Amino acid sequence: MELTEFEPDRTLPGLLLDRARREPDAVALRYSRGGVVRVLTWRMYLDRVRELAFGLVAQGVRHGDRVAVMSGARPEWVFAALAVQSVGGVVIGVYPTNSPAEIEQVLVHSEAVAFVGESETELAKVAKIAANTPDLRLVVGIDVAPPDLPEGITGASWDDLRSAGDLDSLAELIAATTLDDPAVLFYTSGSTGVPKGVTHSHRTLQHAIQSVVGLYPECRTARHDVVGFLPLAHVAPAVLLVFTPLHTRLVVTFCPIEEYGQVLRAVRPTVVLWPPRFYEKLAAELIAQAESWNGIRRVAYRIAMHVGRRMAERRWSGRRASVLLRIAYAAAVRGVFLPLRAIHGMDRLRVAWTASAAMPESVVALWQIWGLDLRENYGLTETGGCPIGQFGQPFPRPGRIGREFPDPRFQVRLADDREMLIRAPLLFRGYWRNPSETAAVFEDGWFRTGDLMERTPDGDIRLIGRKKDVxxxxxxxxxxxxxxxxxxxxxxxxxxxxxxxxxxxxxxxxxxxxxxxxxxxxxxxxxxxxxxxxxxxxxxxxxxxxxxxxxxxxxxxxxxxxxxxxxxxxxxxxxxxxxxxxxxxxxxxxxxxxxxxxx
The missing domain is CATH 3.30.300.30 (ANL, C-terminal domain)
Structure with missing residues (x-):
């Protein structure tokens, strides 16, 4: 099916159920702990979700309830999310770095009935404020049992929560949820006031997934690998690492953030979607590595950079490179740049993407010189995915965010004050129990992004500032x-x-x-x-x-x-x-x- 024709017909847990039935023994995801990588199949994935879903039901979690999950990037976050959604509940990602006061704010505002925490650190934070959260009834520990909790709140270990249940009854449970039911609340940073719960449904998330698939279309039919280490409470990692694999052949290897360097080298990913700081950090390290070379390697690198700069200039100016330059550049990539990128496991990547913050043009330029087609895209918590991106021409000129996702339902309009307005099927359903804030950001179905834009003569979008002082x-x-x-x-x-x-x-x-x-x-x-x-x-x-x-x-x-x-x-x-x-x-x-x- 073409991306432009896509319309979801299953909820997210429904996709999992179908996938596990269709290819139960295929690799669903992997995870690394202490340098040892383990594999989970779709059958095993579904088994974990089924056990947890019925465990939640046994603890009184019902359709529509909110459940918060606070942990690093690991399979248990994924299992918990799909289990909550299987019950018809709404999962809330909480950042592991959040303070007790911030956790309290999210739990109270969302009226969360349950909290899943990774370690003693997260569980101690929630125990400290549990008495102030009137709706909280259950606290679950992934690695350890929860500490003492106020009366009326049950503490349970991860294994305690796992319960019996069969596939038929799970399918019946999943069938009670519709595509337009809330699936996830992503809380904003509160940069312009109290944090808001951005509500995405099963339908809007799947349209967001399709925009992510547009970044790597081949992942629909061929296996692609990605390393998951960024917090899943943030919308971009959640959409890419938790939900996109349900629709594609993307295999995530989860790891703690402190292990991401060694796991990158081991996995050699084919898919990357990072904030700018990771490209910047790795580029600085590779520059230092190249400048430490002596003799013939140093000379080869200097010549390769000269060739790479000339090639980049041709690409950005729209001029075709000569045959001689193309041959020289191919030799530079194969002989110098790919071995350099391999130091950090970046040699299998052909296309890479960045979002979430402004990317310095020099960083984009350097990776493109090194042969990596690094592109920018644009998305917000409210869009879930990327309604705008550099989807077309390879090695695009830095400094632009591209054009609308190639689906006529994805539209961008310039307001009179130059604010960028977006209309698309991936837009969130509203701020959780905050109709006034929701109404303030919509105008006749168009979402006010708060970003100012201009169109270049060739139709690309360039951001030129923000309306709000953030x-x-x-x-x-x-x-x-x-x-x-x-x-x-x-x-x-x-x-x-x-x-x-x-x-x-x-x-x-x-x-x-x-x-x-x-x-x-x-x-x-x-x-x-x-x-x-x-x-x-x-x-x-x-x-x-x-x-x-x-x-x-x-x-x-x-x-x-x-x-x-x-x-x-x-x-x-x-x-x-x-x-x-x-x-x-x-x-x-x-x-x-x-x-x-x-x-």
Whole structure:
């Protein structure tokens, strides 16, 4: 079936049931623990889900109930999700890094009746706040039994939850759920207020899956391998690693994030969809490796980079490379770049994708020079998948996010204020029990993305900014700087605070001190940062600060006429000061490597 013709006819657990019946002994997924890789077939996968589903039913979980899962990327997250959905419930991903207060907020807002945690760390967090969650009735530990819990909340181990049940009764249980029932709640970061539960149904998730399949069309008919280590509470890893394999021949090897390097080398994936920071990190390591070479290897690499740059320039300009250049480049890829990429298990990849944050053009360029067709796509929690991507021309010019997914139901429109509006069948069903927020982001069926865009002359989409004053870090985390700045300005030492970090690995802050701040300012300001950081999530914490050498001025464009700070202008005015807080960024090293011949 063509992607443009797709319309789902089974719920997600229904797909699992069909797959296990059709090819029970085929490899469904793999997982690595301590360097040992184990294989699970579709029959084994279904058995785990069946046991857990009836265990949940025995514990009182019913159709429509919400169940939270908090763990790293591992098969148990997948089994729990499909078991919850088999009962007709809604799975909620909780980040392992979430604080007890953040967990409480999600459990209370979603009215979750059950919580599944991985280890003592996660279970201790939920035990700390369990008394404040009126709907919570069950806590399950994957690796260990839960600690003591308040009266009325049952604690159970993973093995305790597994129960008897047969395939016929599971099929009957699954049949009670419809395609338009809620399947997953993905909670936003709360960057623009209280976190919102983005509700995706079985139908919207399957349209999201089809857009992901559009990134790697061959995975419908031929086996592809991917390494799963990113948190499954985030929409992109969940769609790619948990749900896409149900529709395709994609095989995931799950591993703890601390093992991902060695597992990459062992698996040599054929599918990758990462935030920019992973491409950047690996590129920086491979540059260091190449620059450590001596003799003939160093000369060969220098020549290969010269050839690769020329090839990249031809591609981006739309000019056809000469026969001689194509032959030279093929030799450079085979003889130099593929062995270099193999150091990190990246040699089997032909096409790779990035999303969730702005990708430095130099990083895209370098991987393309090295022969990897690295492309960008665009998606949000509310879209589930990628309604926009560089689906067509190989080795596209960096700096664009492509065009609409090739299905006429996927549409993009430019609002009068240049905001990008999207209409597509993968759009979420609304924010969980928040009709006012849902209504605020829809206009006649068009979803307001909050991103500003423009069309290039050849029809591609380029992002040019955001309507809301938020920061997106290099890792794709969205942070609202204003509450942090308000906390800082509570200090009598601080007149103004401007949090920065858009496209960076972490947040820092520029501080305009109070004129009466007095002596030992730097030390006292550090204490103020520590005070504010103590109440912030890790991604929001400020790693460094600089004191502005002068007050912000409206005449320089740094403030509006009524005194409001213009963040972009401040970042431009004090770029050097900001640069000091980040040192020599991988970006700069990679950009230099792309531009200049190495001697």
């Amino acid at each position: 920061i997106i870090t290099r890792g794709g985390k969205t942070v609202d700087p204003q509450p942090i700045e308000i906390r800082l300005r509570e200090s009598p030492l601080i007149e103004e605070a401007i949090v920065v970090g858009d496209g960076r690995k972490y947040l820092t802050v520029l501080i305009e001190p109070n004129a009466a701040a007095g002596a030992e300012l730097a030390e006292r300001l550090r204490a103020e940062l520590d005070r504010v950081n103590a109440d912030l999530a890790r991604v929001e914490q400020l790693k460094d600060f600089r004191v502005l050498p002068r007050p912000l001025e409206a005449s320089r464009g740094e403030r509006t006429a009524n005194g409001k700070v213009k963040r972009a202008a401040v970042v431009d005015s004090f770029a050097g000061l900001i640069g000091e807080m980040y040192g020599v960024d991988d970006d700069a090293a990679i950009a230099d490597h792309v531009r200049r011949p190495r001697r």
